Amino acid sequence: MKHPLNSILGSKGHVIVLRELIRANHPVSHSELLQRTDLSRQGVYDITKRLVETGVVTYTGSGRQQLVTVREEYPLYEELVNLFSKETQRYEELVDTMRSIVHNLKKQPESVWIFGSTARGDDEYGDPVQIAVLGKLKTIDSLTDEFREKLIQNNVESTFDVTIDIRGVTVADLETKPSLTEQGTVHLWGIDPKDYLNPPKDETTSVKSHRDLDERSQVESKIWTELLKSNPEIIPRTISLLDKQIDKTSTGEKLELLEWKNLLDNSSFQRLKKFMESDSEKAVRLRQSLPFWQVLTENEKNKFEQLKKELKQS
Missing domain, CATH: 1.10.10.10 (Winged helix-like DNA-binding domain superfamily/Winged helix DNA-binding domain)
Incomplete structure (x- = not known):
């Protein structure tokens, strides 16, 4: 009862x-x-x-x-109906927000879609909403940077309690990375990406080399999340450092700092951990500029090194 x-x-x-x-x-x-x-x-x-x-x-x-x-x-019939209605509404509002942001970009991409676990419907809390943005090689970086900046300006991640991973891609990427389109997509803008597909090509040595580096950074991120779990006070110290750095850096660097600040400000530890240890494009990119080391005390640095040794031994 x-x-x-x-x-x-x-x-x-x-x-x-x-x-x-x-x-x-x-x-x-x-x-x-x-x-x-x-x-x-x-x-x-x-x-x-x-x-x-x-x-x-x-x-x-x-x-x-x-x-x-x-x-x-x-x-409780009406309350249950409202609960499931709100669930659907939240997802639809997120999709509408993403479409609105694309519409207001200075230059629209050729195609935008959700892929990965969210598109398949088997994602868990903390998994990033992976969004592919298709554009020309010369302009895709500036296009995705503007997209990420608007996400921060509109507080999208904090409003919907999600991590959003924007991946800029070209037609060549579609041909070498079938994971961008296989197993379902949620089309947000432009031409269906499958219309661009050609038979996949073999991966080059450079792609494999990049993958090795990404895998190593992913392993090390597990050490960081273990340290943050036992020393949560590192996070507010890092946010304070980012606040100081943001005003002093150039536009390109500032965007990464803003992304880190937005992530630390608005993520539960569970969501932060899931993001830092994931293989999403956003996680791979931001792991190259982890902001924590500068604020560590000597004891925390020693603990980090100890965790690193334990991981190697296991």
């Missing part, structure tokens, strides 16, 4: 089934739920049975004609 949501929202499967029942807004069969949720057949039957036991869902009909529906007379 006191905590019905423990049972109603007690598992990921419960949330998935309940979301689809509310979206459908009419009785649906178990077969339709199976198609909508991508759960196993037995999973759908077990979850709907448990939801019926909570009183929020009911069966209609019988036998093969038995359908499942949400009970509108359930006391």
Whole structure:
């Protein structure tokens, strides 16, 4: 009686089934739920049975004609509808915001899309929303820099509690990095990127060399997150340092400092850790300018080195 949501929202499967029942807004069969949720057949039957036991869902009909529906007379029905509506609204507002930013760039890119785990729908909290921006080789850097700057100016990451990874790409990148378009995309602007695709080419030695460096920096970032976890006071000291540096640096360097400040100001530790240890383009790029070392005390530097040795030994 006191905590019905423990049972109603007690598992990921419960949330998935309940979301689809509310979206459908009419009785649906178990077969339709199976198609909508991508759960196993037995999973759908077990979850709907448990939801019926909570009183929020009911069966209609019988036998093969038995359908499942949400009970509108359930006391928390409106609140549950509003909850899932807000969930959808948050995502749609983020997509609309990204499209609005692209529209207001000085020069629009040829195409913009979301790719990776967010596009597939299997992302977890802290995973970056990966956005590809397609442009010409000569202008793609300035284009992505302007995009990132507008993200900071509009407080997009803090407003939606997400990390956004903007990746500037050219047609050549599409041909060598199928991960940019495979397994689904959410198209935001311009021409569908798949229209540019050619058969993929072999990776060059230089690409492999860059990858080795990126992998090493990714491993070292785990040491930093371990240090930040045990010494969280490093973060506000780093933010103070960034505030001082931002006013003294050139435009290109200032953008990276602003990105770090925005990330540290607005991220929970869990989201910061997930970002720093990820292989996203933004994480790879920002790991080249980690801002923490300058504010460490001698004890913290010693602890960092100790963690580094322990990682090598493990």
